[in-house]
Every structure is written in C-alpha cells, then in structure tokens.
Amino acid sequence: MDAEDLRLLEAFRGGEESAFAALVIKYRESIYRVARHMLGNHEDAADATQDVFIRAYRALPRFDGRSQIYTWLYRITVNLCLDLRSRLTRLPLLDDEESMRDLPAGPMIEEEAAGREIGRIVSRAVAGLPPRQRAMVVLRLYQDLPYQEIARIMGCSEGTVKATMFAALRKLRRVLAEQGVRAP
Amino acid sequence: MTMRCQEALERLVEGLTGSVPPADREAVIAHLATCARCRQEAVELEATAARLRESASFTVPPGFWPAFMNRLTDRMAQDRLPLLARVRRWLGSPRHAWATAVVTAMVVIALSAAARLQPRSATSPDPSLVRARGLVTETMTVTLPSLAEMLDIWRAGMTEVDPHLDALQRRSP
Numbered sequence: 558m559d560a561e562d563l564r565l566l567e568a569f570r571g572g573e574e575s576a577f578a579a580l581v582i583k584y585r586e587s588i589y590r591v592a593r594h595m596l597g598n599h600e601d602a603a604d605a606t607q608d609v610f611i612r613a614y615r616a617l618p619r620f621d622g623r624s625q626i627y628t629w630l631y632r633i634t635v636n637l638c639l640d641l642r643s644r645l646t647r648l649p650l651l652d653d654e655e656s657m658r659d660l661p662a663g664p665m666i667e668e669e670a671a672g673r674e675i676g677r678i679v680s681r682a683v684a685g686l687p688p689r690q691r692a693m694v695v696l697r698l699y700q701d702l703p704y705q706e707i708a709r710i711m712g713c714s715e716g717t718v719k720a721t722m723f724a725a726l727r728k729l730r731r732v733l734a735e736q737g738v739r740a741p
Numbered sequence: 742m743t744m745r746c747q748e749a750l751e752r753l754v755e756g757l758t759g760s761v762p763p764a765d766r767e768a769v770i771a772h773l774a775t776c777a778r779c780r781q782e783a784v785e786l787e788a789t790a791a792r793l794r795e796s797a798s799f800t801v802p803p804g805f806w807p808a809f810m811n812r813l814t815d816r817m818a819q820d821r822l823p824l825l826a827r828v829r830r831w832l833g834s835p836r837h838a839w840a841t842a843v844v845t846a847m848v849v850i851a852l853s854a855a856a857r858l859q860p861r862s863a864t865s866p867d868p869s870l871v872r873a874r875g876l877v878t879e880t881m882t883v884t885l886p887s888l889a890e891m892l893d894i895w896r897a898g899m900t901e902v903d904p905h906l907d908a909l910q911r912r913s914p
C-alpha cells in the first residue's frame with residue numbers, strides 16, 4: 558500500500574479523525590470525477606461523493622489493507638453509482654447549461670461554442686454506454702488506471718476489461734461519427 | 742477479423758486509452774505494419790480516444806470543496822450518535838446488567854495488567870498507553886462512566902498525559 562496512505566490509515570485507527578480528513582482531501586477530486594462521469598451532473602456527483610466517504614468512514618476500521626486505498630474507494634464509488642443508476646429509469650441528467658470544459662472567461666468565440674457542443678455530445682455518448690462499460694471507460698480514460706486494477710475494482714477478469722474497452726471504444730466511435738464529431 | 746487482429750486491436754485500445762508496457766506497444770506496431778484493415782481502424786479509434794480525453798475536465802461551483810468538507814464532518818458526527826444511543830439503550834436494559842459488569846471487569850483487568858507488565862521509558866511513548874488506546878474506545882468511556890473514573894485513577898500515576906485519552910475523557914459526560 559502507498560506509504561502515505563498507510564500512515565494515515567494507522568493514525569485514523571489510532572483515533573485521529575484528522576487522518577481521515579486528509580484521505581478525503583487527497584482523493585475527493587478523483588472520486589468526484591468518476592461519479593460525475595458516471596452520473597452525468599454535478600448535483601448527483603456531489604451527493605455520491607459524500608456517500609462514498611461516509612461509507613468509507615464506516616468501513617475503514619475493517620479495511621484489510623490488501624489493496625490500495627484508492628482501489629477500494631473506486632470500488633465503493635463504482636458500486637454506488639451503478640446502484641444509483643439502476644434505480645433511475647431515465648438516462649442520466651446531464652449538465653446542459655453548465656460548461657463541461659474549463660473555458661476562459663470572456664465573450665465566447667465560435668470555436669469555443671463548437672468545443673462546448675462537442676463536449677456535450679461526447680458526454681452524452683459516454684452516458685449512453687451500458688453502466689458497467691461506462692465505468693470501465695471512465696476508470697481507464699479519465700483516471701488512467703491499469704486494466705489489472707480496473708478488473709479488481711469491477712470484480713471481473715482482465716480479459717473482460719480488455720474486450721469491454723474495445724467494444725466500448727468502437728461503439729463510441731460509431732456514435733460520435735453519427736453525431737458528426739470528427740477527429741480533433 | 743482474425744484472432745490476431747482482434748488481439749492487436751484490443752491491445753491498441755489499451756494503449757490509446759492509457760499507458761501500456763513497451764513490449765505490448767511493439768507487438769501492436771508489428772501487427773499494424775502488416776495489416777491495412779487494422780491500420781484504418783487504428784486511426785479511427787485513436788481519433789475517438791483523443792476526442793473522449795479532450796472533453797474530460799469538469800468545473801465545480803466556487804466554494805464547493807469547503808462546503809463539502811463541512812457537510813461531511815457533520816454527517817460523520819451524526820453517524821457516531823445513533824450507535825451511542827443504541828449502546829446506551831442496550832446497557833439500560835436490566836438483562837444486560839451482568840454483561841456490562843463483566844465487560845467493565847475485563848477492561849479493568851486488561852488495563853491494569855498492561856500498566857503493570859510494561860515498564861515506562863522516559864523517552865519513548867508508554868507502551869501501556871499505546872495498548873490502552875486500542876482497548877478504550879470513545880463509546881466505552883461515554884457509556885461506562887465507571888470506566889472513565891477508573892481511567893482517571895489509573896492515569897493519575899502517569900507523568901505523561903496521552904492527548905488521545907485526554908480528548909476521550911473531555912468528550913465523555
């Protein structure tokens with residue numbers, strides 16, 4: 558396990574609540590990013606990120622330390638998001654008005670507007686993937702996790718991750734082409 | 742698509758979406774050198790991966806993270822309360838009076854044994870205190886006032902105050 562995480566874990570077990578806060582600060586942005594890609598909007602992602610850390614807070618005393626803390630946190634996040642999604646029959650609600658990309662302030666030129674539009678199309682395409690496929694794409698593309706780690710998080714074989722990623726990328730290529738999105 | 746193509750493209754996707762070992766990369770390049778169909782597919786998959794990565798960043802509203810931490814801290818505090826309430830109710834029922842007495846006695850025995858067996862060193866943290874930290878939880882000191890009292894007496898003999906035990910006792914009623 559990551560040496561810094563191990564120190565924080567031991568401090569937390571020794572009764573230092575601030576060690577847990579340090580873990581939250583370290584991983585909250587990654588967890589939020591995964592949740593936001595999975596759920597499609599800020600409100601749901603913010604709530605899910607809260608719930609992930611509450612679950613982690615309850616379960617951390619029993620965490621066995623055999624995996625990395627972040628692998629464990631991602632597993633909680635993915636399960637929670639899959640669970641939330643399965644309870645909603647509608648497609649994820651996307652932030653349509655909100656910028657999906659960090660754009661500079663000031664009057665928007667045509668190119669930026671086009672960039673925003675493409676960002677929306679890409680988000681919709683990712684949101685349209687079956688939930689487990691979406692989770693794998695998010696963990697790989699946006700968190701750069703190795704296939705082996707993704708397999709551990711998703712509870713499947715590395716071969717499944719390989720095949721699923723290939724299928725997902727081909728599907729996304731088709732969807733983006735249908736929407737008229739070409740190479741950058 | 743042949744099995745070799747499938748395998749090559751799967752590896753290609755792994756490389757396009759993140760990092761892969763150099764050996765895998767070379768195997769893919771070797772296949773692409775001989776297979777025009779996969780070369781065409783590779784170009785398109787690469788463009789797709791680039792598009793997906795490009796629209797990856799999100800913004801959060803200003804002040805979001807401090808508010809997030811406050812809410813989380815509140816929820817963590819609330820999370821501890823129902824457990825205490827449950828334990829208090831459990832301890833309040835007469836059929837658990839014996840169990841409470843036994844638990845208290847065991848804790849007292851364990852703590853005094855720990856204190857007797859481990860001689861204190863002047864420089865390093867007292868091992869008996871370290872051991873006691875593992876034994877005494879906040880729930881125990883709050884729900885068992887006699888234990889808190891006993892800790893006071895036990896600690897009176899110590900020159901060095903353990904901030905953890907100190908904090909626990911300040912929190913207990």
Ligand SMILES: [Zn+2]
Pocket residue numbers: 745746747749772776777778779
């Ligand atoms: Zn081929």
